[in-house]
Every structure is written in C-alpha cells, then in structure tokens.
Amino acid sequence: MPDQDFADGYLRYVRHKLIFIIAALAILAIAAGISCLVDGRPIGVLDVYRIIWEHLTGAKYEYATPEYWDDFVVCQMRLPRTVLAIIAGSSLAVCGAVMQSIMSNPLADPYTTGMSSGACLGAIIAIVMGFAFTGPSMYGIVGMSFLVALIPAFVVILVSRVVSTSPATLILMGTIMSYMFGAVNTLILVHQEGETLSAAYLWTIGSLDNVVWSDLLVPGIVSVVGCIAMLAMSGKLNVMMMGDDQARSMGLDVDNFRTVLLLAMSVMVASIISFTGILGFVGLVAPHIVRMAIGSDNKYVIPASMAFGSALLLVTDTIARLVVYPYEIPVGIILMFIGGPLFLFVVVRKRGYGGIY
Amino acid sequence: MQVETEGMSFSYKDKKVLESVSLRFGEGEVVSIIGPNGVGKSTFLHCLNRLLAPSEGSVMVDGRDVSEFSLKELARIMGYVPYSPASNFPLSVIDMVIMGRHPYSRIGSAKDDLKAAHKILEELDIEDLAFRPFAELSAGQRQKVMIARGLVQDPKVLLLDEPTANLDIKHQMEVAGLLRDLSRADGLSVVMVSHELNIAAKYSDRMVLLCKGEVFTAGSPWEVLTPENIRAVYEVDADVADHGGRPYVMLNGPVRRHA
Numbered sequence: 001m002p003d004q005d006f007a008d009g010y011l012r013y014v015r016h017k018l019i020f021i022i023a024a025l026a027i028l029a030i031a032a033g034i035s036c037l038v039d040g041r042p043i044g045v046l047d048v049y050r051i052i053w054e055h056l057t058g059a060k061y062e063y064a065t066p067e068y069w070d071d072f073v074v075c076q077m078r079l080p081r082t083v084l085a086i087i088a089g090s091s092l093a094v095c096g097a098v099m100q101s102i103m104s105n106p107l108a109d110p111y112t113t114g115m116s117s118g119a120c121l122g123a124i125i126a127i128v129m130g131f132a133f134t135g136p137s138m139y140g141i142v143g144m145s146f147l148v149a150l151i152p153a154f155v156v157i158l159v160s161r162v163v164s165t166s167p168a169t170l171i172l173m174g175t176i177m178s179y180m181f182g183a184v185n186t187l188i189l190v191h192q193e194g195e196t197l198s199a200a201y202l203w204t205i206g207s208l209d210n211v212v213w214s215d216l217l218v219p220g221i222v223s224v225v226g227c228i229a230m231l232a233m234s235g236k237l238n239v240m241m242m243g244d245d246q247a248r249s250m251g252l253d254v255d256n257f258r259t260v261l262l263l264a265m266s267v268m269v270a271s272i273i274s275f276t277g278i279l280g281f282v283g284l285v286a287p288h289i290v291r292m293a294i295g296s297d298n299k300y301v302i303p304a305s306m307a308f309g310s311a312l313l314l315v316t317d318t319i320a321r322l323v324v325y326p327y328e329i330p331v332g333i334i335l336m337f338i339g340g341p342l343f344l345f346v347v348v349r350k351r352g353y354g355g356i357y
Numbered sequence: 358m359q360v361e362t363e364g365m366s367f368s369y370k371d372k373k374v375l376e377s378v379s380l381r382f383g384e385g386e387v388v389s390i391i392g393p394n395g396v397g398k399s400t401f402l403h404c405l406n407r408l409l410a411p412s413e414g415s416v417m418v419d420g421r422d423v424s425e426f427s428l429k430e431l432a433r434i435m436g437y438v439p440y441s442p443a444s445n446f447p448l449s450v451i452d453m454v455i456m457g458r459h460p461y462s463r464i465g466s467a468k469d470d471l472k473a474a475h476k477i478l479e480e481l482d483i484e485d486l487a488f489r490p491f492a493e494l495s496a497g498q499r500q501k502v503m504i505a506r507g508l509v510q511d512p513k514v515l516l517l518d519e520p521t522a523n524l525d526i527k528h529q530m531e532v533a534g535l536l537r538d539l540s541r542a543d544g545l546s547v548v549m550v551s552h553e554l555n556i557a558a559k560y561s562d563r564m565v566l567l568c569k570g571e572v573f574t575a576g577s578p579w580e581v582l583t584p585e586n587i588r589a590v591y592e593v594d595a596d597v598a599d600h601g602g603r604p605y606v607m608l609n610g611p612v613r614r615h616a
Contacts (some may be wrong), residue, residue: 006475006484010451013488225600239459241446245408246439251432251460293491296446351559 017294017304024290024307028086031314034084038080038321041069041225048074078285080211082248085317086310087216088272089282091223093309095265096283097290097301098230102238103166103243108271109283113170114152114177116280117264117274121181122148124188124200126274138274142218145269150178161242161255167243193220206277206332208317215275226264227306233261234298239298264295279332281308281339289347312339358384358419358434358513360405360546365414366570367397367404373504374400376570377414382514385535386545389557391581393591398550399440401567402516405548406435418514420473432460436507440550441517442499444491450502451487454478455511477505480533497528504535508545517538518550529553533560554606558582566590578604588612 034291036048043051051074054249103113110116122145129140154176189200230237236257239247244254246352272279286309287301294300313331320334360382367375374397382388390398403409405416406424416423418434426434436457444453451474480482484499486494491502500520507515517545520536521529536547537560551557557564558580564581566573568590574581582604585593594609 003472003475006487007471009488010471013449013451081603100446104445116511235459235462237450239456241448242444242456245403246437246517248408248428249406249432249435249439251427251429252458253428291447295452297452 003116010290016295017300020290020294021300021307023305024057024311028307028311028314031088031311031318032082035082035314036074038318038325039078041071041073043074045069049077061200076213080213080216081208081317082314083216084208084211084219084275085313087219087223088276088279089286089310089313090227090273090306091219091268091309092279092282093235093286093305093312094227094230094256094302095268095297096309097287097305098265099235099283100287101298101307102171102183102261103167104241105171106288107284108167109271109287110265111178111278111280111283113156113174113336114173114181115149115266115269116273116278117150117178117181117185119149119270120123120203120278121185121271122146123277124185125135127203127255128188128192128196138175138215139218142271142274145274146267148181149266149270153266157259157262162260168349174352177278199267201332203277206279206335207328208276209328209330210315211275219275220270222268226268226301229264230261230304231299234302235256237298237302238296241298277330277332278315279335281335281343282313286312286341289344292346292349299355358537358546360435360548361417362405362411363415363417365401365404365411365416367400367409368412373403374570375411378570379414379568380565380571380575380577382546382548382571384513384546386562387549387560388563388565389561390548390565390567391552391554391557392573393535396567397570398567402518402548402550405514406437406516407431408437411476412576424495428462431598432510432512434513436510436512436515438500438503438507438515438517438520440522441505443504449487449489450478450483450489450494450524452503453502454487454509457506461560473509476507477509477540481505495528496523497531499533500524500528503534504532508539508576512561514546514548517547519552521553522552529556530559531600533538533557536560540554554587555600558606559601568582582606 033048035042037045048349051070055071055075061071061229062120092110099105099110099113123141126141126144144346148160152174155173157171185204189197192200239250239252270287287305290301290304290308294304317331317332320331321328323329362378362380363380365375366373378401390401392398400409404411423431454474454477455470458473462470475484478487479500481504483498483505486498486502491499494502506522520532524532533556536549539545540547561578563576565575566580566581566586573590574586582597584595584597585592587606593611594612596607596609598605598607
C-alpha cells in the first residue's frame with residue numbers, strides 16, 4: 001500500500017473518532033442549554049444561548065428590567081450549576097478512563113477504587129467537625145476530602161509496588177475500602193442530629209444543588225489542569241493498558257507513572273466530591289460508551305469522555321430536577337437508576353473485543 | 358550487539374527458578390530456549406529485559422549491565438513479544454503497533470511514529486490489517502501484529518515468549534520463518550521460548566535446553582536435540598531423524614518407569 005493510500009486510510013480512521021467527539025460536544029451544548037431552562041422564570045432555549053453570549057461579550061442591563069432579570073437568572077442562578085455539572089462530569093469521566101488504563105482493568109473508576117468513598121468520608125468528617133460549605137471554611141472540606149481519598153490511592157500504590165498483584169485484586173481492594181469507608185460514614189452519621197445529619201447524608205448521595213460561581217474556582221482550576229495533563233499523557237496511558245510487563249518492556253516506568261497519576265486523581269476526585277458528594281457511574285459508564293464507539297486510543301478517549309461524561313451528568317441532573325418538579329431528587333439517585341442499566345447494556349453488548357467488551 | 362548472562366539466578370521467594378545461567382547471544386542469531394513446563398524459560402526472558410531482577414549474577418548488553426540502562430534505553434535495544442497477547446480494551450492494529458514507538462515518543466513525533474508503524478506493517482505484509490480491531494484477528498495475525506509492535510521499537514534483540522503457541526502448523530512456520538528472515542536481513546538477534554521442538558530446530562541457529570532452572574545443554578540443534586537429552590529432560594522416548602539437514606524429533610512415548 002503506497003504511503004499516500006495508507007495516510008488516507010489513517011485519516012478516514014481518525015475522522016470517525018473526531019466526528020464522535022464533535023457530536024458529543026454538540027450533545028453537551030444542547031444539554032447545557034436545556035439545563036439552564038429549569039427553575040421558575042420561563043426563558044426559551046435559544047434565548048438561553050443568546051443571554052449567555054451577551055453576558056460573555058460584556059452586555060450591561062439597567063437594574064430590574066426584564067433583560068436584567070433574564071441575565072441574572074440564567075448567568076447567576078442557573079449557569080453555575082450547569083458549569084459544575086460539566087466540570088464534575090468531565091473530571092470523573094477522565095479519572096475513570098485513566099484509572100481503567102493504569103490498572104489495565106475496564107472496571108476501574110473513582111468509585112470502584114475507593115477514592116470517591118474516601119473523599120466523601122473526608123467531607124463528612126469535615127462537616128461534622130464544623131467546617132461550613134461556603135467561604136474559606138470550604139477549603140477545610142476539600143482538604144479533608146483529599147486526605148482521606150489518598151488512603152485508597154496509597155494502598156493501591158503500596159500493594160502494586162510491594163506485592164506483585166493482578167489489576168483485578170486492586171479493584172477488589174478498592175471495593176473493600178469503599179465498604180469500610182461506608183461503614184465509618186454510617187457510624188459517624190448515626191451519632192449526628194438535625195442539619196448536620198441531613199447535610200452530611202446528602203454528601204453520600206451526590207447533588208449539584210446550591211452552587212455559586214465562587215464555589216467553582218477550586219474544582220474548575222483542578223479539573224482543567226488535570227484533564228489537560230491526562231490528555232498530554234495519553235500515549236503512556238495507551239501503553240499502560242497492556243499491563244505492567246508489556247508497558248515496562250516498552251520503556252515506561254510503570255510504578256512511578258501510576259503513583260503520580262493516582263495522586264493527581266486524588267486531588268481531582270476530592271475537589272469534585274467535596275462539592276457534590278458521591279456521583280457514581282459517570283467514571284465507569286462514560287469511558288465505556290466512548291470506547292465502544294471509537295476504540296481505546298486515549299488521545300481520543302479522554303476528550304470524548306470529558307464531553308460524554310459532562311453530557312451524562314447534565315442530562316441526569318436535569319431529569320433529577322424535573323421528575324418531581326418543583327422539588328428535586330439528588331442527582332446521585334438518578335445516576336444510579338440510569339447508570340446501572342446503561343452499564344449493564346455495555347457489559348452485555350459484547351462485540352468480539354477482549355474483557356467485558 | 359551482544360547480550361550475555363553471567364551466573365544468573367532467580368528465585369520467587371524461597372523457590373529457586375533459575376540457577377547460575379551463563380549464556381551469550383550474538384548479533385543476528387536465532388536462539389530457541391526449550392525445556393519442559395516450569396523450568397524457568399519465561400523467567401529467563403523476563404530477567405533479560407529487566408522485567409525481573411536476577412537475585413544473583415548479571416545480564417550485560419555489550420559489556421554494560423542492564424540495570425544501568427534507563428527503561429527507555431533498554432526498550433530501544435530489546436523488544437518483547439509476550440505469550441498469548443490479549444487486551445481488555447478494544448484496540449485496532451495500528452493503535453497496538455504505534456504503542457511500540459513509546460521509547461522514541463516526543464512532542465510532534467506522531468507523524469514519524471505512524472510512518473515507522475506503516476513500514477513495519479508493510480514489511481510483515483499485514484498492512485491491510487492496520488485499521489481492523491485487534492481482537493477480531495486470527496491467532497496467527499495477532500502474533501504477527503505483536504511481532505510488528507516489538508519490531509517498531511527498532512530493537513537489536515527481540516525476545517519472544519512462545520511466539521508459535523496456539524498457531525496451526527502453517528502459521529507456526531510462517532512466524533518462525535519470518536523471525537529467521539528478519540534476523541538474516543537486519544542482523545536482529547532473536548531469542549525465543551518454544552515448545553515446538555521441530556519448528557525450533559528448523560529455524561534456530563542455536564538451542565538452549567533448560568532443566569530445573571539450569572542449562573542442561575546448549576549448542577546447535579543437532580547437539581541439543583538428541584534422544585538422550587530429550588529422554589533425560591522431557592522423560593520422553595524419541596527418535597531424531599535428519600530432515601533437510603536439520604534434526605527432526607519423532608516422539609515414541611513417555612519413559613516408562615519400573616519399580
């Protein structure tokens with residue numbers, strides 16, 4: 001096959017991956033617009049995009065005019081929640097894709113490795129200790145989340161360095177740690193009362209409620225930096241998918257690479273979970289659906305998972321707000337309802353690939 | 358490039374797997390490591406490319422201990438083709454082969470990596486598989502893809518763990534013949550673990566017979582594949598015939614032990 005024919009074939013091969021990413025971004029944009037429709041004041045979907053665009057381009061409105069209130073409702077009340085869903089969805093989906101690669105196991109994600117449960121336990125300890133959800137005190141919750149999320153990360157690092165173990169065992173350990181963190185959570189919660197109990201309990205379910213722009217600074221920066229860093233390491237992540245021995249034989253320092261990534265993901269997961277509580281299935285389902293559609297090259301899987309994970313969280317959050325409107329169900333519950341069957345579909349729909357594919 | 362082991366031993370906890378193995382592999386030769394199951398053949402390969410660290414002795418590449426090489430440096434010298442390749446993830450052939458460029462990867466190297474992968478696929482005559490899912494290939498095709506991944510590392514030595522396992526006889530000959538041709542054409546040293554005695558005899562320059570972690574004998578296929586050696590190591594009665602100038606092993610049956 002001449003070079004040009006091969007290059008053309010490669011372009012065709014890559015094109016469908018790019019089309020998928022663009023389609024996922026389009027779905028994300030539509031889902032973001034729809035998520036800004038919910039709550040009280042009726043504003044059309046196209047108006048939402050117009051209002052956001054005018055806000056971004058610096059439009060100013062006279063106080064108490066209809067335009068002022070439209071801008072206020074969309075950009076100050078609804079958009080922070082939408083942006084949090086995008087940040088959380090993309091971060092958790094990327095962490096899922098990366099964990100699956102570095103553990104060479106399609107079942108790895110922040111939840112099955114115990115990291116989410118650890119971060120959640122940290123947040124609950126901080127809440128019980130009296131840290132508030134807003135202002136500088138919020139960093140106490142983030143910090144505590146990070147510290148406890150480090151426990152499963154360190155256990156995985158230690159076990160994979162000291163004992164030669166299979167990736168399946170690492171997942172099993174993560175699941176066991178999740179149960180143990182869950183037990184400690186429950187132990188703490190049964191001794192709490194009133195507002196502290198309900199606030200802490202909500203953390204175990206996951207919700208995107210009550211968010212303002214200032215809350216998004218930490219998760220936003222961590223998520224953007226983290227996702228870009230993971231994308232830059234996509235070549236190494238591909239090599240890791242083949243397992244430790246093959247990765248080493250291709251020149252990758254497996255132990256150090258895994259350690260750095262697990263620490264980075266502890267920060268990413270903690271910065272999300274400390275604001276939202278546990279959001280299961282995003283890190284598991286999004287990368288799987290992406291891989292079914294475009295294969296496993298992380299150069300494409302990571303951006304596609306970011307878009308798809310965000311869209312998934314936005315759609316489920318919108319459903320959570322609409323099902324019993326004007327009340328809302330925590331998004332974590334809807335994620336379990338939708339994510340579970342979706343993952344089952346992925347598992348059952350084998351396509352001749354290895355593992356669960 | 359010369360690879361040499363000197364008094365190399367390896368233990369899994371208290372269990373000694375390799376015992377004082379001293380061997381030398383020269384440029385452009387095909388060497389088959391043979392022996393019954395569990396004698397340390399794969400462990401030997403893993404020690405050569407630092408997947409395992411010998412408990413005693415050393416592995417030298419051109420007189421330099423492998424532990425002094427960075428992993429990337431070593432990957433540019435030694436390619437490794439594992440036993441029974443499989444992946445838990447849906448990967449295409451081109452994804453799989455390009456991974457082998459990792460030791461050379463840098464910012465902006467994607468085009469060069471693609472070119473290198475195309476060249477190897479062309480050389481192995483499997484370029485028509487480039488964009489197909491790896492998992493949908495036959496066992497023989499998969500093995501060729503894995504060899505392509507090892508070769509795209511542009512190594513001086515290629516280590517293969519049972520490259521002809523699970524292949525039908527046509528594919529066994531194709532793969533072994535391919536390795537010999539590559540060795541002749543490019544001066545590539547090939548060290549492969551094999552259970553296929555006749556395939557190994559037909560395509561190897563030298564053979565190493567391992568028994569209980571030690572080198573029982575090493576030399577030309579005629580020196581290694583004698584009825585006595587096969588009986589002593591495999592506990593199998595066999596006749597060895599001349600077939601096109603190469604030894605050909607005909608198995609008679611397990612050695613009968615009398616009380």
